[in-house]
């Protein structure tokens with residue numbers, strides 16, 4: 001089965017594009033959703049987080065307090081590494097468990113991992129057969145995230161400054177979806193790649 005890593009900067013349209021592939025029958029694993037799942041009340045990361053950071057890292061409902069952790073990571077340079085040492089292996093393990101179930105189920109023509117930081121994280125590129133980048137102008141990203149999240153231009157820019165550049169992402173892309181146009185412009189691009197991925201998935205050499 002062909003396994004594809006879908007990435008793109010914040011606000012580029014990853015979620016929208018991934019949902020369109022799912023409508024074509026693709027299996028999806030969204031690593032951001034897994035990160036939320038393990039830090040939700042009763043999630044796999046909760047007990048190790050409390051052991052490492054104390055009860056201050058939790059909200060009253062038992063979920064990880066994202067605002068508190070963001071502030072801690074900002075003020076304490078070692079906290080980010082300690083947090084990631086807990087969450088990253090759990091996300092990786094859960095990703096593998098889900099992928100194994102999808103492969104065994106045989107219900108989907110191919111599998112797409114949605115990985116916001118695929119280019120930044122290094123190991124991902126070797127784990128997938130193909131990299132698909134959702135691309136748009138930085139000005140488009142800024143406008144979309146300001147509208148979606150109610151962030152200021154400076155807040156969006158600060159997030160983008162911590163992500164790979166557009167050029168770095170395009171440099172590792174096997175396939176690119178241009179999402180600077182209206183939503184209607186996505187459908188034919190998704191359709192064309194869906195046909196390609198179905199074809200490649202049946203060609204053993206091309207599958208990861």
Ligand code: ADP
Pocket residue numbers: 008009010011012013014015016017144145148179180181182183184
């Ligand atoms: P990402 O998952 O990459 O952060 P999203 O798929 O959430 O990006 O898209 C960011 C925002 O922009 C969302 O509110 C989405 O509905 C909107 N959006 C995405 N693509 C388009 C488009 N082509 N035209 C207009 N709005 C779009």
